[in-house]
Amino acid sequence: MTSISSAVLGLRKTAVSRAFGSWLGRIAGGFLILLVLTAIFAPWIIPFDYAKQDLMNGNAPPGWPHLLGTDQFGRDVLSRVIYGARTSLSVSATAISISVSVGMALGAAAGYFGGFFERAVMTVVDLTWSFPDILIALIFVAIIGPGLTSTTFAIAIAYLAQFTRLTRAQIVRLKGETFIEATINLGAKPSHILLKHLLPNAIAPVIVVGMLAIGDGIVLEATLGFFGLGAQPPTPSWGAMMSSGTAQLFLSPWVIIFPGVAVAVTVIAVNLFGDELIRALDIRDRIKGA
Amino acid sequence: MLEVRDLEVAFGPIAPLSGVSFSLAKGETLGIVGESGSGKSLTAMSIMGLLPLSGGRITAGSIIFDGQELTTLAEPVYRKLRGGRLGLITQNPMTSLDPLQKIGPQVDVVAKLHLGMTSREARARTIEILGTLRIPEPKTICDRYPHQMSGGMKQRIVIAMALAADPDVLVADEPTTALDVTVQAQIIRLLDDLVKKRDLALVLITHDMSVVAQTCDKVVVMYAGRAIEHGPVEDIFHAPQHPYTQALIGCIPKGLSEDEHLTGIPGTVPTVVNYPKGCAFHPRCKAAQAICSTDRPGFVTKGQSAAACHFAGAVQ
Amino acid sequence: MTNKLEVRNLSKRFTISGGPFRKARAMHAVNDVSFDLVSGRVVGVVGESGCGKSTLARLILRLIEPSNGSVKLDGSDLRAKTPAQMRALRADMQMVFQDPYSAIDPRYTIARAVMEPFEVQGRKPTGTEEEEVDKLLNMVGLNPGLASSFPHQLSGGQKQRVGIARALALRPSLLVLDEPTASLDVSVQAQIISLLEQLRDDLGLTYLFISHDLSLVRYFCDEIMVMYLGRVVEALPDTNAAARHPYTATLMDSTFAPDPKLRRIIAPLEGEVPSPFDLPPGCAFAERCPRAAAICRNETPILSTQDSHPVACHHPL
Numbered sequence: 001m002t003s004i005s006s007a008v009l010g011l012r013k014t015a016v017s018r019a020f021g022s023w024l025g026r027i028a029g030g031f032l033i034l035l036v037l038t039a040i041f042a043p044w045i046i047p048f049d050y051a052k053q054d055l056m057n058g059n060a061p062p063g064w065p066h067l068l069g070t071d072q073f074g075r076d077v078l079s080r081v082i083y084g085a086r087t088s089l090s091v092s093a094t095a096i097s098i099s100v101s102v103g104m105a106l107g108a109a110a111g112y113f114g115g116f117f118e119r120a121v122m123t124v125v126d127l128t129w130s131f132p133d134i135l136i137a138l139i140f141v142a143i144i145g146p147g148l149t150s151t152t153f154a155i156a157i158a159y160l161a162q163f164t165r166l167t168r169a170q171i172v173r174l175k176g177e178t179f180i181e182a183t184i185n186l187g188a189k190p191s192h193i194l195l196k197h198l199l200p201n202a203i204a205p206v207i208v209v210g211m212l213a214i215g216d217g218i219v220l221e222a223t224l225g226f227f228g229l230g231a232q233p234p235t236p237s238w239g240a241m242m243s244s245g246t247a248q249l250f251l252s253p254w255v256i257i258f259p260g261v262a263v264a265v266t267v268i269a270v271n272l273f274g275d276e277l278i279r280a281l282d283i284r285d286r287i288k289g290a
Numbered sequence: 291m292l293e294v295r296d297l298e299v300a301f302g303p304i305a306p307l308s309g310v311s312f313s314l315a316k317g318e319t320l321g322i323v324g325e326s327g328s329g330k331s332l333t334a335m336s337i338m339g340l341l342p343l344s345g346g347r348i349t350a351g352s353i354i355f356d357g358q359e360l361t362t363l364a365e366p367v368y369r370k371l372r373g374g375r376l377g378l379i380t381q382n383p384m385t386s387l388d389p390l391q392k393i394g395p396q397v398d399v400v401a402k403l404h405l406g407m408t409s410r411e412a413r414a415r416t417i418e419i420l421g422t423l424r425i426p427e428p429k430t431i432c433d434r435y436p437h438q439m440s441g442g443m444k445q446r447i448v449i450a451m452a453l454a455a456d457p458d459v460l461v462a463d464e465p466t467t468a469l470d471v472t473v474q475a476q477i478i479r480l481l482d483d484l485v486k487k488r489d490l491a492l493v494l495i496t497h498d499m500s501v502v503a504q505t506c507d508k509v510v511v512m513y514a515g516r517a518i519e520h521g522p523v524e525d526i527f528h529a530p531q532h533p534y535t536q537a538l539i540g541c542i543p544k545g546l547s548e549d550e551h552l553t554g555i556p557g558t559v560p561t562v563v564n565y566p567k568g569c570a571f572h573p574r575c576k577a578a579q580a581i582c583s584t585d586r587p588g589f590v591t592k593g594q595s596a597a598a599c600h601f602a603g604a605v606q
Numbered sequence: 607m608t609n610k611l612e613v614r615n616l617s618k619r620f621t622i623s624g625g626p627f628r629k630a631r632a633m634h635a636v637n638d639v640s641f642d643l644v645s646g647r648v649v650g651v652v653g654e655s656g657c658g659k660s661t662l663a664r665l666i667l668r669l670i671e672p673s674n675g676s677v678k679l680d681g682s683d684l685r686a687k688t689p690a691q692m693r694a695l696r697a698d699m700q701m702v703f704q705d706p707y708s709a710i711d712p713r714y715t716i717a718r719a720v721m722e723p724f725e726v727q728g729r730k731p732t733g734t735e736e737e738e739v740d741k742l743l744n745m746v747g748l749n750p751g752l753a754s755s756f757p758h759q760l761s762g763g764q765k766q767r768v769g770i771a772r773a774l775a776l777r778p779s780l781l782v783l784d785e786p787t788a789s790l791d792v793s794v795q796a797q798i799i800s801l802l803e804q805l806r807d808d809l810g811l812t813y814l815f816i817s818h819d820l821s822l823v824r825y826f827c828d829e830i831m832v833m834y835l836g837r838v839v840e841a842l843p844d845t846n847a848a849a850r851h852p853y854t855a856t857l858m859d860s861t862f863a864p865d866p867k868l869r870r871i872i873a874p875l876e877g878e879v880p881s882p883f884d885l886p887p888g889c890a891f892a893e894r895c896p897r898a899a900a901i902c903r904n905e906t907p908i909l910s911t912q913d914s915h916p917v918a919c920h921h922p923l
Contacts, residue, residue: 183726186696470655472860
């Protein structure tokens with residue numbers, strides 16, 4: 001595992017600094033850093049308790065002291081959007097991390113060993129590939145019940161196929177390189193080939209696609225939340241907030257607009273920064289080829 | 291027939307080619323020989339007027355073809371010349387043919403375009419040319435697709451396309467590099483016959499000194515974007531003046547004696563971003579002096595040959 | 607005179623499985639190849655593309671499992687080895703690859719690449735790692751200052767030197783050279799060939815040298831095997847021996863001399879190497895051979911083993 005972590009570190013040192021080289025990359029990256037810090041320090045920076053109801057003050061428009069207004073229960077929208085970042089980001093990031101790890105293991109094993117195992121894995125992957133992500137997640141949540149944990153696993157499973165497929169494609173391409181044959185001819189064990197050569201060389205595109213998928217994961221989390229299948233009240237999540245805001249869409253649009261804007265801006269920032277990373281790493285072809 | 295003088299090519303601020311001069315008459319074969327990055331393919335592209343395709347342009351010098359200056363020629367006029375009186379054979383026959391079109395129409399179109407022939411006349415000409423290139427059953431071949439043919443056969447089709455408009459000058463850029471030795475021998479023999487029978491002027495661009503020795507009348511040796519020596523083939527091989535030419539000949543196994551020993555040229559071939567100052571060969575040259583790293587040498591003429599070296603002919 | 611390598615009846619058949627729209631096809635990439643490689647000698651394998659010379663190299667090193675036949679290194683049968691024994695044995699038989707550009711992991715520094723053999727075999731160099739890196743780079747004529755560089759910072763010739771250093775790190779006795787100079791410039795090719803000559807003398811290596819370039823093989827090797835469509839058609843006992851097989855003669859005629867005074871009108875052989883799939887019976891060269899007779903199309907000629915100059919031809923020159 002040391003070589004994998006060093007590969008990720010290497011990725012951070014060179015490519016991330018290059019991705020920050022353009023002004024687009026700097027804006028998107030800066031926003032993402034700010035967002036992560038906000039999510040981490042949410043309990044200390046929210047102006048009001050996100051769960052405290054104040055029914056007398058319900059549906060207050062943006063102004064002072066509630067900068068983004070309040071919802072029907074009089075809860076502060078700004079505090080809930082900030083706290084929602086914590087929920088949305090952590091659910092999506094955890095889910096994608098699981099998805100990337102499992103997908104890399106499956107894809108690497110399929111690509112390296114081939115044969116029946118590869119065919120079995122790729123058949124399942126192709127099958128799940130043909131359903132929309134949201135459908136797979138919905139089916140999964142329907143089976144094990146709503147909640148943040150099941151949302152996390154649902155998102156992880158929805159994106160599993162993508163990372164399995166991408167990793168396998170990288171491994172298969174690398175297996176044909178002369179340096180792999182040369183290392184086998186030095187007497188290297190399969191574990192050495194896989195851990196010291198194949199995975200470190202395959203990891204960059206997978207990590208970048210994973211980073212892009214965090215944006216999609218946020219949307220999926222919001223969608224599940226919107227259906228009431230994600231975070232349960234009173235925990236705020238962007239999707240759940242929008243869902244509860246639909247009833248007062250015309251009366252108090254700010255309840256639904258601000259979490260919606262948060263989702264949109266975050267996803268745009270993730271995609272812009274991801275594109276800059278792809279450019280910096282020069283891996284566009286390798287991602288497309290998957 | 292073709293005269294190139296002090297040709298200089300630039301891609302933006304980079305000048306990968308400069309100071310290339312040579313001339314060529316009908317029935318003559320000129321070899322342009324050099325290692326990778328020496329600028330030999332750029333020379334071919336300059337003659338064919340294909341530089342703008344890859345963003346390059348000719349910044350100095352002239353190319354005169356049959357009394358006509360090519361460097362200032364307008365593209366529509368050039369287009370008539372190219373593939374017409376100026377034929378080109380490229381290195382990779384696998385990619386020079388359209389995989390979706392049959393062989394016949396691909397060759398026919400040249401005569402239709404440049405000689406104004408009808409379809410029927412063009413096909414008759416195609417079959418005749420394929421026959422002279424010793425392609426068996428030319429009529430059946432016309433109905434084949436490129437993927438149904440071997441590498442050597444495809445290269446003959448590419449040659450047929452270059453010949454279809456009856457060119458005066460043929461530029462062949464590494465025509466046999468992608469082929470096996472026995473097939474290379476066939477193609478070289480074919481080109482040799484064509485030069486003699488059709489009184490063609492052939493510019494043969496290659497990295498292979500043996501091919502040059504066997505086919506060319508004159509040779510231009512290139513290194514790091516410059517011509518460094520030119521002269522009749524016998525002089526280049528038996529009395530080379532430039533230390534690079536001497537060393538390059540020493541790199542090829544001749545198989546004449548048991549004591550033969552190859553040494554190679556120390557160092558690496560420079561790329562366009564790090565062409566050395568002064569004489570570009572000086573870091574690898576065993577005869578280099580202080581002046582070689584500061585002043586670019588001019589050509590020193592000896593008999594029909596000339597070498598760009600401060601110590602031309604002085605070192606052996 | 608001991609044999610470093612004994613190859614007997616080595617064959618490799620590749621099959622392309624059929625489907626509803628095409629027949630299954632089989633090709634003999636390497637067909638019934640037998641030879642001995644005497645310790646300290648340099649044997650060349652020459653042939654055109656598709657003749658099976660690279661497959662032969664990989665069969666000998668057991669990078670590909672043969673369909674048939676045996677390979678003995680210093681008298682012990684490689685096919686009888688377990689995977690673990692085979693991995694340990696690889697330290698003694700190394701290979702230099704055709705494409706230096708992809709022969710080193712792009713993420714590895716040069717120092718790490720040349721030390722990887724020790725890591726893989728669980729061995730320690732005699733001195734410190736830095737000393738060993740210096741020693742190996744010096745041995746192949748590279749500046750030890752390059753140790754911390756990455757492959758993309760090196761030229762093709764330098765990379766090939768790193769490839770040689772990696773192959774020699776564990777001090778093997780047999781080196782298989784698979785077209786080690788084919789993708790290099792002429793001036794660099796000569797450097798590498800000269801380095802290989804010097805290393806052979808210094809380290810007492812045995813070489814199997816695979817190339818398509820007959821002049822280079824003649825210059826570099828002690829004896830030459832000529833391959834055509836998977837078979838060895840002739841084994842020249844020394845580099846000046848005259849060809850007995852018509853194909854060898856053609857190959858020699860097609861190889862140009864680098865001297866305009868030795869210009870000759872060659873009457874090149876017509877036709878090209880046929881597809882290696884589903885070859886007809888008889889001599890594979892018969893269709894292009896000017897000497898072919900009825901027997902050539904029916905009976906496959908066998909390479910004689912008793913002869914001092916073996917040739918697989920019914921009507922040798």
